[in-house]
Amino acid sequence: MDLKKIYLLLTLSVLYLYNTPLLFAQKNVYEVKTLVIDPGHGGKDPGAMSKYGKEKNIVLAIAKYLKKYINDSLPDVNVILTRDKDVFVELYKRGEIANKNNADLFISIHINSNPSSKPYGTETYVMGLYKTKQNLAVAKKENQVILQEIDYKKRYDGFDPNSPEASIIFSLFQNAYLDQSLKLASLVQKNFKNTAHRLDRGVKQAGFLVLWKTAMPSVLIEAGFISNPQEAKYITSSKGQKELAYAIFKAFKEYKESIEAEGKKLNKQENTKKYPVTYKIQFLTASKITNLGDPAFKNLDKSLIEVKKIKDGLYKYYYGNTHTYKEINKYYKKVKKDFKDAFLVAFDKEGDRIPLRKAKKMEKNNK
Helix, strand or coil: CCHHHHHHHHHHHHHHCCCCCCCCCCCCCCCCCCCEEEEEEEEEECCEEEEEEEHHHHHHHHHHHHHHHHHHHHCCCEEEEECCCCCCCCCCHHHHHHHHHHCEEEEEEECCCCCCCCCCCCEEEEEEECHHHHHHHHHHHHHHHHHCCCCCHHCCCCCCCHHHHHHHHHHCCCCCHHHHHHHHHHHHHHHHHHCCCCCCCEEECCCCCHCCCCCCEEEEEEEEECCHHHHHHHHHHHHHHHHHHHHHHHHHHHHHHHHHHHHHHHHHHHHHHCCCEEEEEEEEEEEECCCCCCCCCCEEEEEEEEEEEHHEEEEEEEEECCCCCCHHHHHHHHHHHHHHCCEEEEEEEECCCCCCCHHHHHHHCCC
């Protein structure tokens, strides 16, 4: 590859990024309320194929199992699929779905292939500079789908999926979320190895268009090789698909718990320093958990909903988390439109419930 050409491309890329306003405001990385799962390919794009099956069908099955595991065990998470049937979805629309739903995480699921039948195992990618020809080959294979899209050159700023230089430019995106993306990717690979007992081919970097403009931590999973006869039989079986989905679920759960624990720690430190009280809106008490994707919550910001289990098997739903009475009242007016029985509650530094009158007095004395 021409080093002078690469240097020029990198220089132009940095200038382009420097002079381009931020596409998205960076999200709060310390909570995971909305997950977008992207089953790769679909419709007229079958993806990788062999006599054992097609990539588009395998990844859709894995994605559906993954969604069910999360819905059953983590009802506070809103899970969205970029496709739930055999349809073609353009690459740019997949990331767009995540951005429009204000997702906290994006997971794209794929199946690998190779001209040789020998390679097998799993690998997980994050957006970044490719370090080997093999990484570039995987990215080029997954990016080839844009050739089936109308006006793809205009849509992807002239991107050529066969150009190594173009991959360098597009890999510069996603740096704001690289640490979180690497954290999730490592957990996915760990659980593929320990839970699903698959060969761990490692965490890698390359320029994937599907991850290009996602405004949140994002990974692309290659869950096995359809070109390897033994692995193809595994990934096309319901047993194999369930095991792979469960491994991804465990990784997601570990990631969520780790990120939110860190957030709570930082939030507690901040609250202890500055704020004597916390206000919330209690808007629902139920005997079972309702998924946040339920239409009843359609007018609420899912990232502001908190579900807590209390005694007698009941669950309390809270909305908002502010330190001023004035601010919580803004949310209160909105919540009351859909939940007429909603009311304000207050908590002290230790998290104990206190009367509103006392909370307002403590807030006033803290000014």
